[in-house]
Amino acid sequence: MSTNFSDDEETIIQEPRLWRDERWTAQVIKNEDDEGWAVAMTLKGESEPALVGPWTMGRDKKNPKPLDAAAFHTLVKTASEVLRRHEQQLHAKLHKHVSVDTAEGRVKVMLDIVPDDDNPYATLTAQNDMGEQIAQARVQASYRLSETSAAAWIEGGFGKP
Structure with a gap:
């Protein structure tokens, strides 16, 4: 999956399977474990997603539901919380x-x-x-x-x- 982007690239994208703002990229991907779909949230500059989770099927039950502003903002909030908890755990360990x-x-x-x-x-x-x-x-x-x-x-x- 190639969702990260260079530091000088700040293109805002709002497509059915790919949304990007100044900090985050959401990409709907085929779930390799089953016939469903997943969404990966990647922070700008990172090579690995901060969050990968299931994504809803569309009405045709074959294709994924398109990303929209509300879903993207919810995903950003969830992925940010995952990173915050990870940082807290690392700090507590060190x-x-x-x-x-x-x-x-x-x-x-x-x-x-x-x-x-x-x-x-x-x-x-x-x-x-x-x-x-x-x-x-x-x-x-x-x-x-x-x-x-x-x-x-x-x-x-x-x-x-």
Whole structure:
């Protein structure tokens, strides 16, 4: 499927099986799994669709229902929500934190993973109640942050975990 377009191409298309605005392309395609139709939503500059879902058959029960403005706007909203949820999940996976109560007060320990293909790593950072950084250490990307591991790092004087 060739739905992506170059960055300088901003052609608005409104055809029965292809709609494009400044950011999104909706393309009705033959569903390879059965006799029905599907619609693929691709964000400008991306090679893969953000959303692929079933599409309604037309009145003749052979061809797809044509795209229209209302359907396109609904598809844009749905595809945008899929991307937003994906970004939230990725952020939650790469950025974690716990809080530990110590004699000096509450310490927030954060783990920020850098998913580099060649050399992934993570940064462990401690902040006091005022949000001031009190320690930082580089750790392996596989480091497991928990209240127990954070407390051990703090009790060890913020040395190499």
